[in-house]
Structures are given as C-alpha cells and as structure tokens.
Amino acid sequence: MDGRAVYGVxxxxxxxxxxxxxxxxxxxxxxxxxxxxxxxxxMGAGGTGWRDLDATIVGMITxxxxxxxxxxxxxxxxxxxxxxERGSLELLLSYxxxxxxxxxxxFIGLGAVLSVxxxxxxxxxxxxxxxxxxxxxxxxxxxxxxxxxxxxxxFISISMFFSSIFKKRSAAMGGSIFLWxxxxxxxxxxxxxxxxxxxxIEKITDPNxxxxxxxxxxxxxxxxxxxxxxxxxxxxxxxxxSGNIPSFVNTPLTLAVLLSxxxxxxxxxxxxxxxxxx
Amino acid sequence: xxxxxxxxxTKTYDAVRAVDSLSIEIKKGEVxxxxxxNGAGKxxxxxxxxxxxxxxxxxxxxxxxxxxxxxxxxxKNIGYLPEKVSFYDNLTAMQTMEFYAELRxxxxxxxxxxxxxxxxxDEADKKVGNYSKGMVQRLGLAQAMIxxxxxxxxxxxxxxxxxxxxxxxxxxxxxxxxxxxxxxLSSHILSEVQEVSNRVAxxxxxxxxxxxxxxxxxxxxxxxxxxxxxLQRPSQSVLGIVKQVKGVKNAKLSxxxxxxxxxxxxxxxxxNAIEGAGGKIIDFKTVEPSLExxxxxxxxxx
Numbered sequence: 070m071d072g073r074a075v076y077g078v079x080x081x082x083x084x085x086x087x088x089x090x091x092x093x094x095x096x097x098x099x100x101x102x103x104x105x106x107x108x109x110x111x112m113g114a115g116g117t118g119w120r121d122l123d124a125t126i127v128g129m130i131t132x133x134x135x136x137x138x139x140x141x142x143x144x145x146x147x148x149x150x151x152x153x154e155r156g157s158l159e160l161l162l163s164y165x166x167x168x169x170x171x172x173x174x175x176f177i178g179l180g181a182v183l184s185v186x187x188x189x190x191x192x193x194x195x196x197x198x199x200x201x202x203x204x205x206x207x208x209x210x211x212x213x214x215x216x217x218x219x220x221x222x223x224f225i226s227i228s229m230f231f232s233s234i235f236k237k238r239s240a241a242m243g244g245s246i247f248l249w250x251x252x253x254x255x256x257x258x259x260x261x262x263x264x265x266x267x268x269x270i271e272k273i274t275d276p277n278x279x280x281x282x283x284x285x286x287x288x289x290x291x292x293x294x295x296x297x298x299x300x301x302x303x304x305x306x307x308x309x310x311s312g313n314i315p316s317f318v319n320t321p322l323t324l325a326v327l328l329s330x331x332x333x334x335x336x337x338x339x340x341x342x343x344x345x346x347x
Numbered sequence: 348x349x350x351x352x353x354x355x356x357t358k359t360y361d362a363v364r365a366v367d368s369l370s371i372e373i374k375k376g377e378v379x380x381x382x383x384x385n386g387a388g389k390x391x392x393x394x395x396x397x398x399x400x401x402x403x404x405x406x407x408x409x410x411x412x413x414x415x416x417x418x419x420x421x422x423k424n425i426g427y428l429p430e431k432v433s434f435y436d437n438l439t440a441m442q443t444m445e446f447y448a449e450l451r452x453x454x455x456x457x458x459x460x461x462x463x464x465x466x467x468x469d470e471a472d473k474k475v476g477n478y479s480k481g482m483v484q485r486l487g488l489a490q491a492m493i494x495x496x497x498x499x500x501x502x503x504x505x506x507x508x509x510x511x512x513x514x515x516x517x518x519x520x521x522x523x524x525x526x527x528x529x530x531x532l533s534s535h536i537l538s539e540v541q542e543v544s545n546r547v548a549x550x551x552x553x554x555x556x557x558x559x560x561x562x563x564x565x566x567x568x569x570x571x572x573x574x575x576x577x578l579q580r581p582s583q584s585v586l587g588i589v590k591q592v593k594g595v596k597n598a599k600l601s602x603x604x605x606x607x608x609x610x611x612x613x614x615x616x617x618x619n620a621i622e623g624a625g626g627k628i629i630d631f632k633t634v635e636p637s638l639e640x641x642x643x644x645x646x647x648x649x
Contacts, residue, residue, distance in 0.1 A: 081435070084438060159399050160432065163429075
C-alpha cells in the first residue's frame with residue numbers, strides 16, 4: 070500500500086469537500102446551537118464546575134445525535150457514485166493506484182472535514198463554557214468530542230457503502246436519508262413499542278422498571294443509541310441520569326459496537342468496490 | 348516485448364458480448380488505431396486494458412504485467428485520455444494537475460510546463476468548473492502526459508473537436524510518437540486518424556474483423572472506382588434497375604444522385620439501363636472512393 074497515493078486522494082477529497090454547502094450549513098447550525106446551549110447552560114451553572122452542566126451536555130448530546138450523522142451522510146453518499154456518474158472515477162482508477170487506496174484516501178479526507186467541523190463547533194462552545202464555569206473536567210469534554218467524531222465517521226463509512234452499491238447518486242442519497250430516519254426515529258420507537266406490548270405502558274414507565282436484556286441488545290445495534298449510551302456512561306455526572314441500565318451495557322461494549330459499525334461498513338464497501346466493473 | 352498484449356479478451360454484459368475473443372499486440376513505439384462504429388466495443392476494450400472493468404475471459408498485459416493481478420505495476424507508466432474527460436469543479440487546473448502528478452510520482456514543475464504546452468497557463472488558477480469544453484479537453488491531454496508516459500491511451504481523441512482542434516491533436520500525436528511514446532487510440536472516423544496511424548484494427552459487434560497496416564488493408568479491400576450518376580429527379584425505380592445490372596456490386600441513392608460501385612466494364616450497361624427505363628441523366632463521373640467510405644461499407648449493416 071502506498072501512503073503517498075492515499076494521502077494524495079485524502080488531500081483532494083478534503084479540498085473538494087470542505088466548502089460543500091450542505092456540510093457548511095449543517096456545521097453552521099451545529100456551531101450556533103452548541104453555542105446557544107453552552108451559553109445558557111453555563112450561565113445557569115454558577116461556579117461549581119462540570120456537575121452543574123448536566124443539562125448542557127445532555128442538550129449537546131441530543132444535538133450531536135441528530136446533526137453529526139447528517140454531516141457524515143452528506144459527505145460520503147456521493148463520493149463513489151458521484152465521481153462515477155461524472156466520469157472522474159474512471160480516470161482516477163487508470164492511475165497506478167489500487168481500489169483500497171482510493172477508499173482509504175476518501176475516508177480519511179472526508180473524516181478530516183467532519184473532524185474539523187466538530188472541533189470548530191465544540192471548540193467555540195468550549196470557550197464559552199470555560200469562560201463562565203470553574204473547574205471543568207476537560208478530559209470528559211475531550212471524550213465527548215472524540216465520541217462525536219466517531220459517530221460521524223461511522224456515518225461516513227455507511228454512506229460510502231451506499232455510494233459503492235448504488236448506480237445513481239439519487240439512490241445513494243435516498244438510502245442515506247432512509248438510514249437517518251431508521252436510526253434516529255424508527256428504531257427505538259419500534260423497540261419501545263415492542264416493550265410496551267409485552268409489559269404494558271404503565272409498567273414500563275415506572276421509574277424502577279428494568280427492561281429485559283433483549284431490549285438493550287436490540288438498542289445497542291443502533292449506533293446512535295450506542296453513542297449516546299457511551300457518552301453518558303463515560304461522563305460520571307450524567308451516568309446517574311441514564312436510569313437503570315444492566316451492567317453488561319458498559320463502556321467497552323458500546324465502544325466495541327461503534328467500532329464494529331465503522332470497520333464493518335468499510336470492509337463491506339471495500340469488498341464490493343474491489344470487484345466491481347466501473 | 349510488446350508493450351500491450353490482449354489475449355482472447357471477452358467481456359459479456361448480461362447476454363451481450365461487448366467484446367468477443369479479441370487478441371491484439373501493440374509494439375513499442377508504434378501508433379496503433381482501434382477502429383469501429385459506435386458500439387463496436389472500442390471503449391470496452393480500453394476499459395479492460397486499464398483494469399477499470401474486469402474481463403469475463405482472457406488476459407490483458409501492459410509491459411508484461413497482468414492488468415488485473417498487478418494493476419499498479421501495469422499502470423505505472425501510462426497516460427489515459429477518456430472520451431468525455433471530466434474533473435473536479437472546485438479545484439483549479441494547477442491543483443488538478445498536482446493531484447494527478449502526486450499519484451504518478453511526478454513533480455510540480457512538470458505540471459507548469461504541461462499546462463503551458465496545451466495553452467492553459469493563463470487559466471491555470473481558475474476553477475475547472477468554469478472551464479469550457481475545449482479547455483477541459485486540453486487539461487485532459489495535459490493530465491495524460493504527466494510523467495512522460497511510455498504508453499498513451501486515447502479514446503476518441505478527435506471526438507467533438509473542430510477541424511483545427513483535430514489537426515492539433517494529430518500534430519501532438521506525431522510529436523509524442525517521434526519522442527518514442529507508444530500511442531494506442533480509438534476512433535470511429537478513420538479519416539481523422541489515418542495519417543498518424545501505423546497499424547489499425549477494425550472492430551465490429553465486439554469482434555476483430557481486420558488487423559493490418561493501412562497500406563495492406565487498402566490492398567485487401569480491393570478499392571474500385573465509383574460511378575456518380577446525377578439524375579434529373581430522384582427515382583427509386585432507377586436505383587432498383589441499376590442494382591440489377593451485371594457487374595454492379597452496390598448502389599445507393601442520395602437525393603437525385605445514384606452512387607454505384609461496379610466493375611469498370613459495367614459502366615455503359617448502367618447508363619443504357621437507366622436511359623432505357625426512361626431516367627434522365629444530367630451528369631455522371633467516376634470518383635475514387637476514400638478508404639473511409641470503403642471502411643464504412645465494410646462495417647456498415649446495409
């Protein structure tokens with residue numbers, strides 16, 4: 070494998086996408102909203118540190134969960150199929166570069182754009198939080214940023230997969246939109262519905278209720294749920310808020326689920342792209 | 348060693364054989380033209396040559412390396428200009444060239460020279476998204492020449508160009524070939540590439556139907572003079588009668604002109620036959636058919 074070829078593609082992918090208007094709009098919304106949340110959250114927190122920023126973090130988790138996957142999907146969905154439709158992919162593959170190098174280069178370049186967007190969004194809010202609250206645990210904040218980037222990378226990986234299997238850009242876009250709705254809206258509603266069907270609504274809304282294991286296993290499959298659980302587990306002050314979670318749902322497990330999504334989607338993409346006629 | 352070896356290349360899409368058992372060898376230093384009508388399989392052959400699509404059967408080698416198994420090594424020293432070349436809208440020409448140069452292990456200075464060579468030095472820092480079609484084509488040629496490749500693959504290089512542009516490409520091909528570059532080009536218009544090609548292969552419906560130097564091909568096709576008969580008015584029935592005359596190989600009606608390919612001796616009989624049927628001849632003359640016209644007949648489906 071040639072590092073220079075991968076770097077070349079990554080650099081081009083970065084330059085081509087950091088001014089993508091959709092990425093900029095969603096990133097701008099992300100930046101503004103995190104700023105607003107952190108401002109109002111920390112204003113109310115007084116001077117006693119991270120513990121009092123619970124509402125801020127929870128608010129930011131909600132924001133990341135909705136917006137970061139969108140940035141990821143929009144970066145990745147057209148990266149193969151769009152170039153193929155345009156004709157530039159054929160030219161690229163005529164160079165002494167292998168298909169895995171193309172995929173890695175694209176993933177790294179797109180991942181870099183997403184990371185920059187995240188750092189800017191969190192960085193600005195971080196400044197606001199740091200300015201108004203004493204004793205902030207920056208280690209926890211760093212974990213939060215990295216986990217959020219990981220979530221975005223997963224969605225880049227999955228949208229690259231769609232980009233490699235569909236023949237038209239519009240289909241890859243459609244698949245990505247469907248996937249967002251699936252993991253953001255449909256998945257957990259369906260599982261909760263099944264739970265309610267089994268136990269009845271009154272019982273499951275009881276604060277002492279602990280759902281059976283199947284509920285957590287199926288929830289874990291959803292990378293969005295795995296992400297929010299990972300973040301709330303890693304930040305002690307929030308763990309207390311997460312309610313009753315069985316002990317097997319721990320940090321290593323949720324992290325493993327996320328990494329499996331990331332690597333699994335990428336490997337599948339490589340397997341398909343490597344054998345495909347252009 | 349031959350610079351390109353295509354052995355028994357077959358490519359099937361669903362039930363259609365786009366390329367059928369094609370075997371071609373390209374010698375180092377020659378200009379080789381792959382000819383055929385649209386849909387003959389030329390672009391499929393080129394894509395298989397580059398490893399962009401995978402053969403259903405057969406083997407393709409560049410400089411001895413198998414294009415599928417050793418793709419990177421096979422493509423190490425080649426340049427490619429696709430038929431409808433396309434780049435990245437947000438990058439400038441210079442950034443584009445630098446991107447491709449990086450992939451080929453070539454330096455930045457070469458890019459500046461190449462852009463000058465194709466006449467794009469003044470537009471080098473403008474975004475390619477704003478380029479005209481002609482400018483994109485020129486950038487395409489510049490990109491293909493990065494790193495001074497030993498083999499240049501051009502898919503329909505004169506397609507869509509005006510006569511001047513077409514002439515410039517031919518000059519470029521001659522210059523590059525004089526410097527030792529092997530050139531493999533495809534075209535569906537023989538006359539555009541006739542003067543630069545050493546050998547040609549003719550493809551039709553995915554099959555190789557001829558492979559030789561142009562000179563030999565001309566001899567084999569047995570070129571004969573053609574009779575152009577201008578009638579007073581167009582007449583299908585006159586065409587029918589002409590076709591019946593002994594010694595007539597083929598006849599075509601173009602508005603009010605009958606074009607006939609025939610044995611020299613049949614001329615008088617044809618004139619008589621037309622006048623005997625009541626057709627009025629305004630003018631007639633003998634013309635030498637171009638290789639182009641014979642080529643078209645050879646690959647036409649009439």
